[in-house]
Amino acid sequence: MLTILFDGIAYGMLLFVLACGLAVTLGLMNFVNLAHGSFAMAGGYITLILVNRNGMPFFAALPIAFLASAIIGAVFERTLYVHVYAKPHLDQVLFTIGLVFMSVAAVDYVMGSQQQYIELPAMLQGQVNLLGINVGKYRLLIIGICGVLTVVLQLILARTRFGSRLRAAVDDPRVAGGLGIHVKGVFAVTFAVGSGLAGLGGALGAEILGLDPTFPLKFMIYFLIVVTVGGTSSITGPFLASLVLGIGDVAGKYYVPKFGAFVIYTIMIVVLIWRPQGLFARATAR
């Protein structure tokens, strides 16, 4: 029971790190980015190549995965995404689905279609007894890293000048622009960081979520659930939504394996009908 809760929390935190970039993209620019999972996949495969083929230590590969995904994200944002921001949602959906298809086929071509495993260092394998329950060391690590990241993100958002600019831009881009905030610049940085976080999540999650070329398609719905259920107006909403989703998914697959996925989707539909702005959204003026 407690082990399931623990696994669920680890899974949920992972989802949060993967999806929080998407929350900002959607909230700030009202841009439907279905290709977010592709950046996560990029991070996963970069770590895979570094660790398995070049023998780099796992912990050294993680920051590189973050940076590389962030750079890829920034390049795509500046060259391609900027042209699509002002277009209707249908165009955004088509554009990002196209990117997903391309990334799936490209990774399949380069890396093969089989499931990949990152070789973990010995110290991360096995279980450890913590307060009377057996927990996987790797999951403990994930909770640790993701927990620290969440706190750091929250502090950046709440305490720094960049954070207040970002919040202002999310609340009302036009007025923020009028006050002299460079909304596009803020957004480009946030997009890059969000992609980087997704890449880091992909690298960390390869062990738990699996890593194969269809990753962006398989987890697209999960990211979208986190964002739509959590709302895009704060970072706490998506965080709580990820935890609920993670615990619900793990518990659902354990207790009612036949209806696990079914429960998640049904809850999502009910929440969206009940509160289209998300469960934890603040009432906005718009």
Next chain:
Amino acid sequence: MPQPLARDISRHLALRARWHPLEIAFWVAALASIFLLSSKHLILTEIAVLALFALSLDLILGYSGIISLGHAAYFGFGGYVAGLLAKYNIISEPVLALVASGLAAAVLGFVTSFLVLRGSDLTRLMVTLGVSLVLREIANQMDWLTGGADGLQGIVLAPVLGLFAFDIAGHVAYVYCLIVLFLLFLLARRIANSPFGLSLRSVKGNPLRASAIGISVNGRLVAVYTLAAGYAGVAGALLTQTTQFVSLDVLSLERSADVLLALVIGGTGYLYGGIIGAVLFKLMQDYLANLTPQYWQFWIGLVLVIIVLVGRERMASWWAPLRARLAPDRSRAGGVQSVAPVEGS
């Protein structure tokens, strides 16, 4: 004696509904394909099915502006209903089974249509996607009925109308699909050119104003969503009947995305877009799949990205003259000032 205004309006509606020579030529060409391209009937059948599916998506996307990423839900539901009806010999005559499948999908569409009335584009996107995923999960779990991941096998069909048995080269299947497509197209064309179709366009253009002039926005959306679901169900049933097989693949996200792509290639909001798009999409897919069997999705994705970057409006304007002729209301609506339908959105 009718009011002058009413007479004026009905005259314009009749003008809009008039058949253009190009339209007649289009269907004559389709008819000719039965005789001239008899070796290509297998892929033509696939095209006809996709065309009907895209036509149904056009009804909700092009005529009422609902973005759906889960339209495969109704396609797959119709497909499974047709498969089960044939397998358990409940209705073995294809045409009756087709009608039953379409009605079943329409009922499902009616029930789920209330889910898409609320919220923004993103909410609708998620809800439609969620509905198709839930259905896929149900079909996956009820393997005693649907065959689960292995698909539904052992579908045997009686001859169409008791006269024409399906042959291995697919000639009967193609003619059958083409006739169904044509009949349902006629119905869709009639509806699109009716006052009801006009009111749909006004709902898409501006829901607030539409409700201000007394149009029940939600009622219109429910009606057109139900209709489109029925069309998609018929398309799915056609696929099952012509391939004598149905699997979870009919409910997948890729199928919803494919039909969206086909419709976007052809252009939304004038009914022929779905059919033209289906032809282009299938030919492209066939060509690419021959070229690179495993990686054709890459090129499909590239086409999508290019379409968006170039801009759908700009692409549509390249062949606007032809398009305007196929959609009579744009070029000859004349006197009555109609609200110009907003492209896409």
